Amino acid sequence: MSTHAEILVAGKAGEGPALILSAPISFWGGVDAKSGRIADVRHPECGQCISGKVLFLPGTIGSSSASAVLMELVHAGHAPAALVLHEPDAILLLGLIVAREMGWQTPVAVKLPRDEFGPFKDRQVRVDADGEISVSD
Secondary structure, three states, X not given: OEEEOEEEEOOEOEEEEEEEOOXXXXXXXXXXXXXXXXXXXXXXXXXXXXXXXXXXXXXXXXXXXXXXXXXXXXXXXXXXXXXXXXXXXXXXXXXXXXXXXXXOOOEOXXXXXXXXXXXXXXXXXEEOOOOEEEEOO
């Protein structure tokens, strides 16, 4: 199974277990930049680690600091393997752009409608640099 998604920010292809969040998240205060764990106790996936996962985001809760948290995750080696967003979040994605400008290897970020997330649940997923999303298990 595979589908093609729109590239939001170019980056390196990534592969890992799919982590499909059931609710929007704020990276500022919601994700620990040092560990990659979801730290917001009100979030349904609190305690889950986004590091090395193909992270499916149904939405984000905006904060001007979200980009800094994502950039810190990239720098610390705790970024998701790839990001799949329902809707682009320019502030969040700025973190990938700045990290890339700093010379750090960044994951690809793509856009895919939320109603297409389901088939990837509990699967090993690969997101290619060209936007192809496929099940790799």
